[in-house]
Amino acid sequence: MKLASYFGIATFAVAISITAVGAKPTQAAVVNYDFTVNAISGDNPGQYFGSFQYEDSTLTGIGDENLGVSNGLSILFNYLGTQYTESSDFDYPLSPVVSFTNGNLLGLSYLVEDQFFIGDNPGNPNIGGAKFSSILSADLLSAIEVGTVSYSTGQPVPEPMTLGGTVLAGVMGLYLKRKKK
Structure with missing residues (x-):
């Protein structure tokens, strides 16, 4: 009888963990990226670090797409302290935005007046990119390219159900091991 009880508990734990690991997210994932600015010329050469995150629920992976603050885009960037x-x-x-082409990240478009612009083309600030420019005002014609921006691979934040199922399966396993002793 004890063996049947243990088998039932073990089966339940395995089923929960398989369901949790194999579950497709029903909600959008929050995707995180880190970025590094490598300023090689201008008044403030050096490396500067930042990160951003967004919710990917509206991305289709087809054509040119932008996500902004309304899609949960948030940015932290440390520049000159x-x-x-x-x-x-x-x-x-309305800005900043993060841009994609066919699901591939192009980069940020991010303008801070009298400081910097991140994006490929100051003439089209609605498309992100991988160039870093110093800027003297909000006038994008004053932008002077001084470096590049590199982006790390974004990783979705795990769904709470997946984490919960994994924790539950682990607790059940420990319970069975303790019961056996």
């Missing part, structure tokens, strides 16, 4: 956020962008809340 000052911490900048998405609300530091000159056109907040």
Whole structure:
């Protein structure tokens, strides 16, 4: 009888863990990226670090797409000892944006007045990219490219159900091991 009870508990734990690991997220994932600015010329050469995250629920992976603050885009960027956020962008809340082509990250478009611009083309600030420019005002014509931006691979934040199922399976396993002793 004890063996049947243990077998039932073990079966339940395995079923929960398989369900949790194999479950497809029903909600959007929050994707995190780190980025590094490598300024090689201008008045402030050096490396500067930042990160951003967004919710990917509206991404289709087809064609050119932008996500902004309305999609949960948030940014933290430390430049010259000052911490900048998405609300530091000159056109907040319409900007900043993060851009994709066919699901592949192009980069940020992020303009902080009298400081910097991140994006490929100051003439088209609605498309992100991997260039870093110093800027003298909100006038994008004053942008002078001084470096590049590299982005790390974004990873979705695990769904709570997946984590919960994994924890439950682990606790059940420990319970069975303790019961056996």
